Amino acid sequence: MSEPEVSTVDVNGFATRIWRKGSGAPLGFLAGFGGLPRWVPFLDRLAERRTVIVPSLPGFPGGDRGHSVLDTHLDWLLAVRQIIQAAGLQGADLAGSSVGASMAAEMAALWPDSVRRLVLIAPFGLYDETDPPLDLWAQRADQVAGLICADPEIWRALKAVPEGANSVEWPIEQTRAVEASARIFWPLGNSRLERRLPLVKAPTLLLWGEQDRVMPRSYAARIAAALGGPNEIRTIPGAGHLAELDRPDMVADAILSWVG
Amino acid sequence: MKMMWFHLMPYTELPDDFREKHPSVWVDIHSSLFDPKRAHLMYNDFMDELEYAADCGYDAICVNEHHSNGYGLMPSPNLIASALSRRTTQVPICVMGNSLALYNPPTRVAEEFAMLDVISGGRLIAGFPVGTPMDTCFAYGQNPSQLRERYLEAHDLVIKAWTEKDTFAFNGRFNQQRYVNIWPRPVQQPHPPIWIPGGGSVETWQWCAEMDYVYCYLSYYGYKAGKATMDGFWAEMDRLGKDRNPYRAGFAQVVAVAESREQAIELYTEPAEYFFNRCLHVDPRFAAPAGYSTEATQRAGLESMVKKAANAQSLIMGDKTNRGMTMADFVDRGYVVIGSPDEVVEQLNALADDLNVGHLMLLMQFGNMGKELTQYNTRIFAEKVMPRLKTRFSEWEDRWWPKPMQPAERAALPGFAPKLAAE
Numbered sequence: 001m002s003e004p005e006v007s008t009v010d011v012n013g014f015a016t017r018i019w020r021k022g023s024g025a026p027l028g029f030l031a032g033f034g035g036l037p038r039w040v041p042f043l044d045r046l047a048e049r050r051t052v053i054v055p056s057l058p059g060f061p062g063g064d065r066g067h068s069v070l071d072t073h074l075d076w077l078l079a080v081r082q083i084i085q086a087a088g089l090q091g092a093d094l095a096g097s098s099v100g101a102s103m104a105a106e107m108a109a110l111w112p113d114s115v116r117r118l119v120l121i122a123p124f125g126l127y128d129e130t131d132p133p134l135d136l137w138a139q140r141a142d143q144v145a146g147l148i149c150a151d152p153e154i155w156r157a158l159k160a161v162p163e164g165a166n167s168v169e170w171p172i173e174q175t176r177a178v179e180a181s182a183r184i185f186w187p188l189g190n191s192r193l194e195r196r197l198p199l200v201k202a203p204t205l206l207l208w209g210e211q212d213r214v215m216p217r218s219y220a221a222r223i224a225a226a227l228g229g230p231n232e233i234r235t236i237p238g239a240g241h242l243a244e245l246d247r248p249d250m251v252a253d254a255i256l257s258w259v260g
Numbered sequence: 261m262k263m264m265w266f267h268l269m270p271y272t273e274l275p276d277d278f279r280e281k282h283p284s285v286w287v288d289i290h291s292s293l294f295d296p297k298r299a300h301l302m303y304n305d306f307m308d309e310l311e312y313a314a315d316c317g318y319d320a321i322c323v324n325e326h327h328s329n330g331y332g333l334m335p336s337p338n339l340i341a342s343a344l345s346r347r348t349t350q351v352p353i354c355v356m357g358n359s360l361a362l363y364n365p366p367t368r369v370a371e372e373f374a375m376l377d378v379i380s381g382g383r384l385i386a387g388f389p390v391g392t393p394m395d396t397c398f399a400y401g402q403n404p405s406q407l408r409e410r411y412l413e414a415h416d417l418v419i420k421a422w423t424e425k426d427t428f429a430f431n432g433r434f435n436q437q438r439y440v441n442i443w444p445r446p447v448q449q450p451h452p453p454i455w456i457p458g459g460g461s462v463e464t465w466q467w468c469a470e471m472d473y474v475y476c477y478l479s480y481y482g483y484k485a486g487k488a489t490m491d492g493f494w495a496e497m498d499r500l501g502k503d504r505n506p507y508r509a510g511f512a513q514v515v516a517v518a519e520s521r522e523q524a525i526e527l528y529t530e531p532a533e534y535f536f537n538r539c540l541h542v543d544p545r546f547a548a549p550a551g552y553s554t555e556a557t558q559r560a561g562l563e564s565m566v567k568k569a570a571n572a573q574s575l576i577m578g579d580k581t582n583r584g585m586t587m588a589d590f591v592d593r594g595y596v597v598i599g600s601p602d603e604v605v606e607q608l609n610a611l612a613d614d615l616n617v618g619h620l621m622l623l624m625q626f627g628n629m630g631k632e633l634t635q636y637n638t639r640i641f642a643e644k645v646m647p648r649l650k651t652r653f654s655e656w657e658d659r660w661w662p663k664p665m666q667p668a669e670r671a672a673l674p675g676f677a678p679k680l681a682a683e
Contacts (some may be wrong), residue, residue: 067405071433138398138545172555179551182273183405187397 004039004047004054004116009086011079014071017210018087019054019061021046022033027259028055028089030080032098032121032242033136033148035060035212037159037170042244043253050259055087057100059180061173067180073191076184077106084114093259097244098215099181102193103256109199121243121251122215124185125193126223127241131216136180150240158245168252197226204231205258207251209239232258261612261652262661264354265313265638266322266512269306269340270331272465272628273298285330286394299333305631306333310344312635313624314351316642318471320385322354322621324457326392326476327399331539336415338372349673352662353380355371356457356621357387359406361401363540365435366414367442370421373573374446379409381671387476388415392523392620393552394542410434422451453621453660455510460489461557468508473621474660476510479542483513484594487683490615500506503640506618507658513611514596514623517641521599527633530585532596535627536585608649617651619660 003020019039027050029043035056036043046052058079059067072075080103084090094115096104100124108115127133134147144161145152161170181234204227208220220233234254239246273291275281282290310321326332334340341355355376358369377384390396390411397404413432420428420440427441446452455474458464468475475493479486490511494504503506516525516532553561585619590596597607608620624641625634664670 058558071406132286136550137404140545172558175558176555179405182549182551183403185399186403186405205527 004043004052007057009083011058011066011082011086012062014058014066014069015065016058016064016083016086017056019043019062020051022049022051024050026051026053026089028053028084028087028092028094028104030055030057030094030096030100030104031060031190032096032100033124033178033181034155034159034174034242035180037060037061037174037177038162040158040245040248042248042252046255049256050093053087053089053092055083055089057083057103057180059179059183061080063180065176067176067183070183071252073184076103079111081107081111081114083121087247089118090114092252093117093119095121095255095259096123097121099124102184102191105193105200106196108202108204111194112199112201115202118200118204119205119251119255119258120223121207122209122212122219122241123193123223124189124215126187126219127190128216128218128222131218133216134214135185135187136214137178140155147213148241150209150238150246154245155242158255166183188230194222194226197223198228200227201229202220203229203258205254206231206233207254208233208235209241209246210237211239212241212243214241261506261617262319262619262658263646263651264320264322264621265310265318265511266324266354266356266618266623267306267310267625268281268324268326268331268432268539268623269303269333270341270468270535270539270627271299271333272302272534272630274330274534274628278538279541282541284541284546285539286326286542287398287546288326288543289328289330291520293330299307300681303333306625307340307343307347309625309631309634309638310340310557311347313638313642314344314348316638316646318351318622318638318642319644320352321348321354321372324356324387325359325389325395327395328403329394329399331535332385338376341376341384342379345376345383345617346673349369349670350383350664351384352664354385354431354455355387356385356455356478357389359389359391359396359400359411360381360414360418361402361410362391362396363414365437366417367421367437367440370418371442372417373452374422374442374444377448377452378444380664383662384446384448384452385455385662386452387455387457388418393549394546397549397552398546403428403551404549405666406434407552407608408554419451422446425571448663453662455660457510457558460492461541461554462492462496462560463554463556465493466500469497471504474508474510476619476621478510478512479514480536480595480619480623482596483607483615486511487614490617494616504616505656506612506616506653507656507660509615509617509620510551510616512621512623513608515604515608515641516598516624517601517604517637517638517645519600519640521603524593524598524600528596528598528629528637530588531629531633533627536590536595539627580599601638601640601648604641604645605648608645609652612649612652618656618658
């Protein structure tokens with residue numbers, strides 16, 4: 001596993017990190033709840049066949065305090081749109097997970113030319129009161145890992161302070177990522193994304209961890225029914241909410257075969 | 261020193277096994293535990309107790325705001341304050357306070373506080389808490405990532421609504437109103453004194469200093485545990501070049517007095533254990549939604565374990581520490597100031613020395629304490645403790661105290677006979 005190339009773009013005055021690795025046609029990835037404080041094996045798998053481009057979302061690791069100036073959902077969509085363009089992902093294939101999947105779906109809905117083929121892993125944005133999502137913002141700290149990943153050790157390893165990192169700033173950055181997701185989706189996770197799904201014309205693959213304890217699996221069918229383009233649902237066995245962390249090979253294979 | 265009588269209004273009949281059977285006293289406490297007919301009696305007792313405290317000569321009576329909370333039955337303290345302003349004549353009424361970000365539009369707070377100030381003839385102290393995460397983010401669904409920005413903007417709007425003479429438009433980030441022009445306007449000019457209950461964040465201290473507001477540390481864990489926070493506050497005042505006027509600060513303290521220490525322990529053990537073990541049993545999952553604490557506060561907490569005790573989680577951390585604790589622990593740790601009048605005077609003098617706090621907010625009804633015992637505690641303190649502490653800090657001016665209308669200007673109040681006078 002080698003390190004990606006790192007660059008930053010300015011979004012609303014905040015330096016926003018962009019990772020880039022591999023060769024071939026660009027493939028974007030928007031991270032899920034908690035963001036990516038470090039490069040992960042899943043991204044390497046994507047980089048074996050494509051130029052994988054991973055921009056940070058505002059407030060997520062690598063996204064500085066960009067969330068702090070985004071007050072409305074429109075503010076968020078415009079900021080993410082700016083990031084996608086600055087990262088060179090206009091018209092590219094786009095995958096996203098969880099919070100990032102919700103943003104990826106919004107991009108495809110509002111700017112149909114911006115996304116070629118789309119992959120959504122258990123997106124945020126819907127709320128069904130008969131089958132509500134878990135309230136991830138109201139959990140005891142020691143239980144979060146087991147709620148997000150099927151294997152809690154994977155989440156703990158992702159979030160552990162690396163050797164030589166600032167032991168004060170690192171945990172603040174992780175908390176900031178949770179805050180940023182709350183800023184978009186508090187309190188129910190319902191951004192009314194469902195209303196905009198019919199605008200998505202890009203062919204869409206929906207992936208869901210079989211053991212997702214955050215987003216109900218019933219949402220996959222609701223989303224599929226609402227999407228305006230061809231789509232397919234695939235369940236990832238042995239995976240939790242962030243399926244790409246639990247089953248990197250399987251999720252990467254599914255994405256790569258979908259985008260071709 | 262001002263001695264203010266503070267009621268939390270706890271539900272007094274939580275079951276013995278509450279702690280074992282129920283995850284939290286706050287946010288998702290089960291409705292089956294609430295009996296409205298019993299609560300009718302509780303509310304009326306509580307208001308009797310506040311009126312009794314006024315009769316006993318306390319400097320002020322205080323109420324506060326909580327939501328979905330088994331130890332605080334005042335979602336709207338303004339309703340209680342309104343009744344109190346008609347049932348008392350002289351005593352300042354401290355509403356500690358209204359959580360500004362919860363009101364849409366926030367001018368509602370400007371209006372209701374102005375009403376209270378007018379009805380009471382200028383006796384209102386206006387408290388503006390940010391509010392706990394349990395109240396604001398969970399019970400009221402406010403976004404933790406915007407709570408403080410909304411609070412500060414709402415504050416600016418309320419102050420402008422109180423002070424601007426002409427109808428104005430407010431073009432805020434979160435609040436937009438074309439016509440702001442509240443009726444009534446407050447009696448106290450330019451506005452009632454503003455007090456800020458807060459945790460131990462440096463930003464709150466700096467803001468209080470800048471705005472010249474009173475900072476109140478409303479911990480339930482007493483003056484020994486509160487010292488680190490108040491030391492931080494005064495160090496920050498020194499750094500900012502502010503004087504050490506004790507009336508810049510308020511502090512809450514549970515106090516229990518009887519003829520002797522033995523008698524006090526016997527009388528107050530049950531309500532104290534009820535308060536600390538049942539009332540403060542809060543599920544930690546509601547303690548710290550990301551974004552509620554500023555990054556500067558998180559940084560201070562991560563850099564110093566001392567400051568950590570003073571952040572928004574102190575109540576929850578206290579609950580963890582308290583598991584299995586008894587009256588002896590509460591007394592040792594200073595959670596409860598208890599004893600004979602002499603012993604209580606001694607401890608409160610120590611509090612005044614250690615914390616330099618001019619506004620002492622006394623929690624004299626706590627837990628499931630009934631009206632009779634509450635009134636006993638209230639009266640013996642008023643008679644035997646208060647006179648010996650009144651002169652503390654008399655060398656300082658309290659610039660943050662209400663300035664009511666002159667008696668001659670005031671309405672003749674309705675047929676209310678103070679109970680003590682009738683006895």
